Amino acid sequence: MSFVVAVTDYVFPSLEPEQRVLAPLGAELRPGQCRSEEEIIELTRGADAVLNCYAKMTARVIEKLNRCKIIARYGIGVDNVDLVAATGAGILVTNVPDYCVDEVSDHALALLLALARQIVLADGAVREGRWDVVAHAGILRLRGQTLGLLGFGKIARVLASKVQPLGIKVLVYDPYVDSELIERHGAEAADLDRLLAEADVISIHVPLSLETRNLIGQRELARMKPTAFLINTSRGGIADEQALAEALKAGRLGGAALDVLNAEPPPPDHPLRQAPNVILTPHLAFYSRESVVELQTKAAEEVARALKGEPPRSPVNREVLGR
Numbered sequence: 320m321s322f323v324v325a326v327t328d329y330v331f332p333s334l335e336p337e338q339r340v341l342a343p344l345g346a347e348l349r350p351g352q353c354r355s356e357e358e359i360i361e362l363t364r365g366a367d368a369v370l371n372c373y374a375k376m377t378a379r380v381i382e383k384l385n386r387c388k389i390i391a392r393y394g395i396g397v398d399n400v401d402l403v404a405a406t407g408a409g410i411l412v413t414n415v416p417d418y419c420v421d422e423v424s425d426h427a428l429a430l431l432l433a434l435a436r437q438i439v440l441a442d443g444a445v446r447e448g449r450w451d452v453v454a455h456a457g458i459l460r461l462r463g464q465t466l467g468l469l470g471f472g473k474i475a476r477v478l479a480s481k482v483q484p485l486g487i488k489v490l491v492y493d494p495y496v497d498s499e500l501i502e503r504h505g506a507e508a509a510d511l512d513r514l515l516a517e518a519d520v521i522s523i524h525v526p527l528s529l530e531t532r533n534l535i536g537q538r539e540l541a542r543m544k545p546t547a548f549l550i551n552t553s554r555g556g557i558a559d560e561q562a563l564a565e566a567l568k569a570g571r572l573g574g575a576a577l578d579v580l581n582a583e584p585p586p587p588d589h590p591l592r593q594a595p596n597v598i599l600t601p602h603l604a605f606y607s608r609e610s611v612v613e614l615q616t617k618a619a620e621e622v623a624r625a626l627k628g629e630p631p632r633s634p635v636n637r638e639v640l641g642r
Contacts, residue, residue, distance in 0.1 A: 322346040322626050325366035327353045327374035329393065336615035337370065340623055356380055363387070368622045371400065373583075378404035389413060389625035391618045394605070396554055397635050398527040409642050412635040413621040417473065418613045419605040424478040426604035427522050427552045430576035431482070434548045435461055435520070439598050457546075459519075462486030467518030468506070469534065470525035470553070471496045478522065479506050490514045493525075515542040520550065527554035537562040546573040552604040555580040564590035567597065578604040 324346050326334065334348055341348065351362040353374045360383045363369055367386050369376070372393045381390075381404040389411045390400055397414050405412050433439055437455045444454065464487050468475045471493040479489045489506035490513070498508035514521070521543065525531045535549065535558040543549070549572065551558055560581055566572040574596035582589070583602055591597050605614070621631050634640060 322367040323365060324348050324368045324370060324622055325363040326350040326370045327359055327362060327376070328372045329370075330372060331611055331615055334615070336612050337619040340616060340619035344623060344626055346622075346626065368625060370618055370622060373399060376400040376405070381405050381408055381410065384408065384410060389622055389631075391621045391625075392635075393614055393618050395419075396526050398554060398556075400635075402636055406636045406639055409639055411625055411631060411639045413618075413625075413631050413633050414635055415614055415617045415621075416633055418617060419607075419610040420473045420477050422607050422610045423474045423552050423604045424481060426578060426600070427474075427478050427524075427550055428481050430550050430552070430578070430598060430600075431466070431520055431522070431548070432461075433598055434550070434574045434576055434596075435459070435464075440596065459546075464488070464519040465490060465517055467492065467509075467514040467521040469493075469514075469521065469523045469557075471501060471504075471506075472524060474552075475522070475524035476504055478524070479504050490518060511539070512542060515539055516544075518547060519544065520548045522550040523553045523557050525553060525557060527556050532556050533559045535559065535563070537565075540566045540572060543572060545571050548573050549575045550577075551575075552578045555583065561590055564594040567591075567594040574598075576600075578602055 322344060324341055326348060334350055337348060349362060353359040353362055356377055356379055359374055359380045363384060365386055368388055369390045371390055376390055376399060378401045381401055387410050390405060392400060392414045395414055395416050397412060400412055402412060437458055441455055462485065466482050466487050467490045468479065469492055471491045483489065483505055490509045491501045491506045492509055492511045492514045501508045540562055549558065563575055567575060576598040578600045579602055585592060624631055
């Protein structure tokens with residue numbers, strides 16, 4: 320028996336890892352770089368499985384998947400997949416929750432250091448011909464500073480372990496994690512208002528959902544220290560970008576570093592492009608040569624399990640499994 324596996328979109332040098340996993344099953348890869356519902360519907364017509372990166376798997380798209388057993392997401396978050404529609408159609412959705420933990424925590428740490436040491440600002444000044452140490456007199460010693468973590472999953476826990484040797488105190492806001500577990504990682508549980516008020520740096524590590532959209536908005540930004548930094552390596556939409564830009568321009572916040580935005584890439588008139596002391600990177604926190612191969616392989620292995628009728632490793636909508 321042969322299978323068709325549609326790849327809606329990808330940002331990888333090749334699909335060799337998927338081919339290596341799926342070829343023994345007689346599966347044919349049908350790759351695309353879809354940007355619209357129509358393109359996805361056309362590409363996935365008659366597909367037995369879908370591998371998906373950033374393309375939006377809407378209810379309309381999922382309705383047309385008449386043979387599909389699985390939508391395997393390249394990544395941790397599944398906010399671009401309509402889970403209600405997929406579950407209603409009996410289609411399994413999987414993710415890869417345990418890859419790129421080192422890469423994203425490294426990237427968040429790199430952004431923290433770049434903001435705290437004013438690396439990007441200093442580099443820009445030197446390139447413009449200004450050699451002025453006094454211009455960077457606001458730099459503070461990292462030891463004794465407080466990092467606030469929004470969310471305490473795998474990545475946040477590893478980040479906590481990386482900053483603690485620098486003498487940085489860690490506060491955590493995560494209502495779904497027991498305070499004893501947080502304490503075992505050398506951190507302290509706090510409610511959101513306390514974390515906002517005390518943190519010198521806040522790093523976002525929660526998934527995007529109805530509960531977390533605009534979790535950091537105008538109210539929350541107003542409660543932060545005017546010298547504080549905000550870092551987001553999770554998902555655009557968790558921080559209100561317009562409110563963040565306004566806070567930066569008004570001097571009510573020390574700086575921000577974002578690897579993720581609502582619109583990717585951001586349009587030329589995006590408010591954060593003109594805001595002061597902002598570092599923007601192109602959604603690459605997950606990226607290393609090793610993590611990409613791991614991601615592709617693990618997503619393809621989920622497809623292979625589904626096609627063979629085996630239980631998945633990382634199901635998102637478990638209720639489909641009993642059908």
